[in-house]
Amino acid sequence: MYFERTGPSPIDQLLNRSESTSGDDSPVTLRDFLEETDIISECRAENRRLLEYLGTSKALEELASIVIMRVDTTPTRTPPGDDLGPLEPYRIPSIASEILASEVDWLSERIVSTRSVQTLFFDYLRAVDPGRLDHNIGSLMAKVLSALLRSKHEMFLSHFEDLDDALYPVDLILKHVDCSPLAEVLIRMIDGADVMRSARGSEESPVSISGMEIFNACNIFDLLSKRFLACLSARVDGVEVGG
Known part of the structure; x- marks a missing residue:
């Protein structure tokens, strides 16, 4: 028998x-929301009150900090039968990344316009030495960056133009290009925001002029060659790069 849930959701x-x-209840924290199993579905269903809560600068910065594990991300509870084993520490960061990468239009615009998420991610990449990046964190960041490039492509790239060094984010991604999800972010940069369907039914993304201009300005192929040679040299010297 089916019972319809009545009353407010968690x-x-x-x-x-x-x-x-x-003041009767203990203060609600962002972590309280992330511990709820329906947080992603509620977000994608565009629960307006939830989006307004998540879309504040404070919440966005905290979500980004959770993704890069700058704060304690140990789950306070684990759903029964859903222990992720060695990946359990990444449960909460993964949920945070899903929210930031949900491609809900209003939230994506808030993320790109506040720029706090991108700044925290790029600062993290700057602080980590090549070959020392936690690839799980790199994958979560790449998921968010790729989603923002899909949904708010030109708006996202305009952030680069406002930096003192517009090529700085590209250099940081190249620094960790051995993390394949981050390498895919570079490809996403030259993909257009929309996907066009050809007469044969395949999907073709228009080339992003802004992305190509950034790539041309930073001479990306030369940088990729130098990065490849550096990795090759390190391996020859017996030092494993990446992980």
């Missing part, structure tokens, strides 16, 4: 508590 209950001024 997410709505948290939102109600976060908006309460009675």
